[in-house]
Amino acid sequence: MSAGHTDGTVGKALGLLDMVVGFGRPVRFVEVQQVSDMPKATLYRLLQTLTNQRMLSYDEERSTYQPGLRLVQLAHSAWRQVTLAPVARPHLDALSAKLGETVHLAQLDGGQVLYIDKRNATRPISMFSDAGKIGPGYCTGVGKAMLAYLPEAELARALSQQSWFGHTEHTHTTPDSLRNELPDIRRTGISFDREEHEPTIICIAVPILDATQRPLGAMSITSSTLRHSLTDLERFAPDLHATASAIARDATGLSLPINTVIA
Amino acid sequence: MSAGHTDGTVGKALGLLDMVVGFGRPVRFVEVQQVSDMPKATLYRLLQTLTNQRMLSYDEERSTYQPGLRLVQLAHSAWRQVTLAPVARPHLDALSAKLGETVHLAQLDGGQVLYIDKRNATRPISMFSDAGKIGPGYCTGVGKAMLAYLPEAELARALSQQSWFGHTEHTHTTPDSLRNELPDIRRTGISFDREEHEPTIICIAVPILDATQRPLGAMSITSSTLRHSLTDLERFAPDLHATASAIARDATGLSLPINTVIA
DNA sequence: GAAAGTTGTTCCACATATTGAAACTTAGTT
DNA sequence: AACTAAGTTTCAATATGTGGAACAACTTTC
Numbered sequence: 374m375s376a377g378h379t380d381g382t383v384g385k386a387l388g389l390l391d392m393v394v395g396f397g398r399p400v401r402f403v404e405v406q407q408v409s410d411m412p413k414a415t416l417y418r419l420l421q422t423l424t425n426q427r428m429l430s431y432d433e434e435r436s437t438y439q440p441g442l443r444l445v446q447l448a449h450s451a452w453r454q455v456t457l458a459p460v461a462r463p464h465l466d467a468l469s470a471k472l473g474e475t476v477h478l479a480q481l482d483g484g485q486v487l488y489i490d491k492r493n494a495t496r497p498i499s500m501f502s503d504a505g506k507i508g509p510g511y512c513t514g515v516g517k518a519m520l521a522y523l524p525e526a527e528l529a530r531a532l533s534q535q536s537w538f539g540h541t542e543h544t545h546t547t548p549d550s551l552r553n554e555l556p557d558i559r560r561t562g563i564s565f566d567r568e569e570h571e572p573t574i575i576c577i578a579v580p581i582l583d584a585t586q587r588p589l590g591a592m593s594i595t596s597s598t599l600r601h602s603l604t605d606l607e608r609f610a611p612d613l614h615a616t617a618s619a620i621a622r623d624a625t626g627l628s629l630p631i632n633t634v635i636a
Numbered sequence: 637m638s639a640g641h642t643d644g645t646v647g648k649a650l651g652l653l654d655m656v657v658g659f660g661r662p663v664r665f666v667e668v669q670q671v672s673d674m675p676k677a678t679l680y681r682l683l684q685t686l687t688n689q690r691m692l693s694y695d696e697e698r699s700t701y702q703p704g705l706r707l708v709q710l711a712h713s714a715w716r717q718v719t720l721a722p723v724a725r726p727h728l729d730a731l732s733a734k735l736g737e738t739v740h741l742a743q744l745d746g747g748q749v750l751y752i753d754k755r756n757a758t759r760p761i762s763m764f765s766d767a768g769k770i771g772p773g774y775c776t777g778v779g780k781a782m783l784a785y786l787p788e789a790e791l792a793r794a795l796s797q798q799s800w801f802g803h804t805e806h807t808h809t810t811p812d813s814l815r816n817e818l819p820d821i822r823r824t825g826i827s828f829d830r831e832e833h834e835p836t837i838i839c840i841a842v843p844i845l846d847a848t849q850r851p852l853g854a855m856s857i858t859s860s861t862l863r864h865s866l867t868d869l870e871r872f873a874p875d876l877h878a879t880a881s882a883i884a885r886d887a888t889g890l891s892l893p894i895n896t897v898i899a
Numbered sequence: 900g901a902a903a904g905t906t907g908t909t910c911c912a913c914a915t916a917t918t919g920a921a922a923c924t925t926a927g928t929t
Numbered sequence: 930a931a932c933t934a935a936g937t938t939t940c941a942a943t944a945t946g947t948g949g950a951a952c953a954a955c956t957t958t959c
Contacts, residue, residue, distance in 0.1 A: 380685045381945060382917065383649040387689050394713045402936065412919045417937070422643045426650050427746060430718060436936080440714035442745040445752070448711030449768020450657045451703035455693060482705040483690060489708070505712025644916055645946065665907060675948045680908070682946095699907080 385411070386419050390428055393420075394444075399437035448505070456480065457581065457590045458490045458504070460623040465492050465592075468616045472594065472609060477576075479515040480590040481523075482507070484534030486516040489590070511535040511551055512544050514566035514578030515591035520551070521558035522580050522588040544569045563610055565603055566593070573598045577606040579613045581621050589624060592617055648674070652682050653691055657707075662700035711768070719743065720844065720853045721753045721767065723886040728755050728855075731879045735857065735872060740839075742778040743853040744786075745770070747797030749779040752853070774798040774814055775807050777829035777841030778854035783814070784821035785843050785851040807832045826873055828866055829856075836861045840869040842876045844884050852887060855880055 380387075392408060393400060406416055420438060423429040427443035453459055461478050469476045469492035478490040486508040510516035510531060520531060532548040545551040558564045566576040578593035594609050643650075655671060656663060669679055683701060686692040690706035716722055724741050732739045732755035741753040749771040773779035773794060783794060795811040808814040821827045829839040841856035857872050 380688050382645045383682070383685045384689060386646040386649075387691065390710070394710055394717075397713060397717065399717075403934085406935095413936085414919055414921095414938085415917075418917080419646070422646050425643050426647060428650065439718050440710070442714065442718060442743065442750050444707070444711045444714040445719065445768045446745070446750060446770055447653070447657055447703070447768075448707045448714075450660060451705065451707040451711075452768070454657075454660065454662075455702050455705060456708065480705065482709070487705050487709060505708045505710075505715070507709055666905090669906095676907085677909085677948055677950095678946080 386423060389416070389419050390423055393423075393429055393438050394440045399432060399435060399439045401435075401437050405438070452489075452504070456489050457620060457624060461490060461581075461590075461592075461620045464616045464619050464623075465490060468492070468592075468612060472612060474609070475595045477515060477593045477595060478590060479508075479513075479519075479593070481510065481516070481519045481531070481588065484510050484531040486510050486513050486519075488515075509535065509538075509570070511537065512540060512566070512569040514564050514576040514593040514595075517551070517554065517558060517566075518564040518578040518580040518591040518593075519588040521555040521564065522582060522586060540570050541568050541572050543567050562614060563607070565606070566595075567603065568598070575601065575603060575606065577603075577609055577613065579610070579617045581617045581624075583621055584625065589621065592620075649682050649686060652679070653686055656683075656686075656692055656701050657703045662695060662698060662702045664698075664700050668701070715752075715767075719752050720883060720887060724753060724853075724855075724883045727879045727882050727886075728753060731755075731855075731875060735875060737872070738858045740778060740856045740858060741853060742771075742776075742782075742856070744773065744779070744782045744794070744851065747773050747794040749773050749776050749782075772798065772801075772833070774800065775803060775829070775832040777827050777839040777856040777858075780814070780817065780821060780829075781827040781841040781843040781854040781856075782851040784818040784827065785845060785849060803833050804831050804835050806830050825877060826870070827854075828869070829858075830866065831861070838864065838866060838869065840866075840872055840876065842873070842880045844880045844887075846884055847888065852884065855883075 389405075389409065389411075393405060396404070402417070402420070405420070406413060409416055411419070420429065420431075424431045424438070424441070427441040429438050430441045431438055457478060457480060465476055465478060476492040477488055479486045479488045481487070488506045488508065489504050491504065508516065510520055520528060523531060532551070535548075537546050537548075538544070539546045545554070554564075562579055564578045564580075566574070566578070568575055574595065574597055576593045576595040578591050580588045581590045581592065583589050592613060594606060594613065596606060652668075652672065652674075656668060659667070665680070665683070668683070669676060672679055674682070683692065683694075687694045687701070687704070690704040692701050693704045694701055720741060720743060728739055728741060736757060738757040739755040740751055742749045742751045744750070751769045751771065752767050754767065771779065773783055783791060786794060795814070798811075800809050800811075801807070802809045808817070817827075825842055827841045827843075829837070829841070831838055837858065837860055839856045839858040841854050843851045844853045844855065846852050855876060857869060857876065859869060
């Protein structure tokens with residue numbers, strides 16, 4: 374499991390925050406209570422604290438809790454500091470303009486893939502509503518591209534954090550199955566999503582590597598089997614690689630983050 | 637003061653989070669210690685907890701703390717749920733395309749202005765790096781536009797949270813001075829920033845009001861005295877008002893948030 | 900290369916903040 | 930009015946967090 378019920382009160386509070394935010398809609402006290410295993414009073418005080426801190430907001434009329442704006446404010450700094458997005462932006466713009474395809478930029482966060490930026494095939498507009506999404510590491514193009522370049526210790530930990538759910542018949546459902554693919558990815562510098570996450574959805578991805586070959590992030594071009602074959606996608610590889618190394622170059626010197634989960 | 641040192645451990649932890657994130661760059665333990673008034677051990681444990689929870693990330697090599705990616709993830713939901721941005725996006729696109737000016741979208745958060753979206757004059761691309769910024773309520777166009785429509789109780793509280801710093805010679809430096817301007821804003825539905833925040837920077841702003849005349853947010857067009865006079869800007873008013881009410885219409889039914897700071 | 904500084908980490912007796920059962924207060928039904 | 934469910938407060942027990950001080954690791958100085 375990821376960040377959970379430890380770390381004392383703070384951990385509980387943050388877990389609760391995740392829970393409320395995760396509902397994706399305003400929630401009433403009872404709804405939270407049913408999902409949480411805390412007693413009423415505890416839950417109540419914790420929700421108050423979070424509301425007080427503007428991590429949640431409380432709608433008095435409907436008596437519901439929602440994410441608070443302080444999150445947006447905090448994320449602003451996070452986004453700028455620990456994310457490839459700012460340096461990658463112009464490169465993604467250029468790539469997207471040249472190819473006219475859907476481009477994703479992602480980073481690895483505790484075994485999961487965190488999407489940080491996106492250019493849409495049709496509306497080439499970067500928007501935060503697509504950033505911040507998370508996805509599985511073991512069955513996405515970007516995920517595999519980054520996993521392939523992880524040092525063994527971190528790889529092992531990342532693999533242990535995957536669900537190995539078989540989304541489609543092509544999904545890797547065991548660590549070993551995925552491990553078998555990684556040398557190929559390292560050899561070619563390319564990873565494919567062969568309908569492993571969603572049927573008909575395919576993608577080609579490349580890692581963004583720093584000077585020491587550590588994966589800073591990954592980029593992908595997504596399409597569907599209706600529009601492209603894998604071989605079609607492969608033709609994007611040179612452009613992807615060029616963009617990836619341009620981003621990596623611009624990112625040197627920046628204090629990159631990540632993957633340093635303590636426990 | 638805003639959210640501070642209360643709310644027990646959780647409050648302290650979140651205050652600390654703000655502090656670290658606020659540095660805007662990787663920080664070492666001592667740097668935090670100097671600014672914080674907590675004893676070493678306490679600070680140390682708290683930082684560990686936050687890192688453990690991926691609210692911060694720790695760079696072992698440089699032994700520095702940075703914002704954690706979990707913030708980006710959390711903000712994603714916040715952004716979608718409690719923000720005007722998703723519904724406003726197409727309208728901002730259209731407005732920006734039509735006028736070719738810099739457009740801001742903001743909401744009020746505890747007396748402060750929180751910028752949620754932006755269209756640049758030159759590069760009409762929405763980007764998160766501009767969202768999440770905060771600004772003062774008492775000396776920005778969007779801030780005054782929203783304050784003008786606040787119920788007295790909330791207005792009083794909001795005004796008490798301003799710094800009243802005199803950024804320029806045009807800045808309102810007392811609550812009463814600002815209060816005098818609010819009836820005008822309500823009458824015209826327009827507020828101007830007359831170089832109140834930065835010299836040469838002017839803007840015209842309109843509130844986004846729900847059916848009950850509550851301010852959901854505000855929009856502005858920013859320019860400089862080099863390019864426009866206030867009278868020039870006034871010509872944008874009809875388009876701004878049209879866009880504002882279009883956004884308000886699309887936002888009805890959504891569970892709006894905000895301004896419900898308890899203490 | 901030993902001594903004097905940093906900075907970062909751990910210990911542990913103490914105190915405070917958190918806990919949660921239960922009682923209470925609203926608000927909404929029938 | 931009597932009932933039910935949601936939300937809020939109380940308070941003693943105790944689990945949690947506190948912080949002074951000692952320790953370790955790592956730099957710099959002489």
